[in-house]
Amino acid sequence: MGEETPTYPLQYERFSFAYGQDAQTKAVENIDLKLPAGRVVLITGPSGAGKTTLCRAGNGLIPQEFKGKMQGRVIISEKYTARKYGVSALSKLVGVLQQDPDTQLFLPTIEDEIVFGPCNYGLPAEEIRQRSEYLLQLTRLTPHRKKNPHNLSGGQKQVCALAAILAFQPETLILDEPTSNIDPQGSEIVLELIAKQAREEGRTTLLIEHKLEEAVHMVDEMILLDQGKILYRGPVREVLEHVEYIDSVGLNAPxxxxxAARLRSAGWQVKRLPLDSEEAVEVLGPLIDREKLQQQSELPPRHKSRKTEEVVIDIRGLKHTYKDGTIALHNIDLRIQRGEFVAILGQNGSGKTTLVKHLNGLLKPTEGLVTIVGQDTRKASVNTLARTVGLIFQNPDNQICKMKVYDEIAFGLKNIGVPKEQISERVRQVAEELEIVHLLDKNPFTLSMGEKQRIAVAAVLAMQPDILILDEPTTGQDFKRAKEIMDMAVRLHEAGKTILVITHDMNLAAEYCERVVVLAGGKVLLDSPTREAFQNDAALRESSLRPPQVTLLGRALGYPGTWLTVNEAFTTLQGMQRGGEQSA
Incomplete structure (x- = not known):
């Protein structure tokens, strides 16, 4: 019996696209790509590489909704073209999860969202119920099934939107950064679910993702896209042989x-690159002088403390209950001193975003007191607090309100009375620092999520607040852009600003923050210096968080300290090679 002919439910044939009728710059150029049934293909690349454009073309949004100059063809289910068929018709074949779940949620409860598609297709009631229960359980949304999706955290919204798409079982699934707002444990659950369903149901899955550490074990093939073109394509290990290049273009490589690649470049006989910390122990362990490593002392603090005695954020007995009865915060006591650089960590729904919304008056305490530089937030207006506290939202679409990038950045400055000549200077300065000068005349709503996030950051930084709160500032960003945002936060910190970062990215928290506060169930579970925090396995497990890979590697190798970054691990291991002749 001969082999079955493979099917390709999604194909791009010499596909190119430039936005706008007169646009000259192509977002993607001459893409030839066949996606086979039952396989998960990971496409990664820096912000602006063309990843979102491929997603939009996969279900007809390009060219039906996003107008521009299109060349080549996009073929769905081996017979329908995106140029000829509308989004509504193609949606029965292709499910798309966008970066911003708010654009896909519109019903009053989570349960309604999940059953909406199957009900429209007229499926039997019992089958609809079974699908709903299965997806609620897998996405950890069962306790919230009767809640309004728009009252959920960003990560919970995202898994709700994913569940709603999976419920009607499309032939092809396109996911544009599906884990960008999800905690590490939730990311693993979502990616495992995607991979499992792809293989069991023969679904073609195109995954756009920056989180390579979590994705590499789940996918069958990896594609590196840059400047609208495919640079590398193949099995994950084959593409990751270019890991130093991948790192150089701003991607968050494992x-x-x-x-391991850096050690190999330094002369170590590393013959196989590991994908996770367990594999790294197997590969690197035989090459390392363990006895010498175990005699090393703890590394000094990564950052010079700029903390003063002044308490600028004083939270006492804070409780917040939403109108639907959900108690989001329980008796929070927290003090932040001027000049601190603090990470607020926790799983989806732990209360992080609810907490920070109390810091600029967007929410008022149900019980307790929040004081910002001596101002009681129950009495101070949002406009008054905005001069002191700059809040960058998790979702830039909730922040952007102008039709031109320049006007968006200038908007807050005008509201607080900054002179016109200073407005222009500040806008230009922050645009240069974030490399968005070329976007100043563009409509922000037509840009990628990563570009919109940088615009939102620029609008807040231009106001020069004393306290800067970044709520998942790296959403939709490649690692290079994320580091640029955090490096700017470091410069502001060095100038005396107080910085709070709400994030799921353990690597960024480890690299940049000097103090870690972990929330779980609306309570403070852990509050300690960063190195100590990443040694507390019990608290991290309870909050669905994981230490960085190098932290786990150091512990497994017997290193007595705590590595927080690749550079720390590399620096420590230099001179630790055993013999110099062994290989792995």
Missing amino acids: QVTLL
């Missing part, structure tokens, strides 16, 4: 893969 830490242990990058570490």
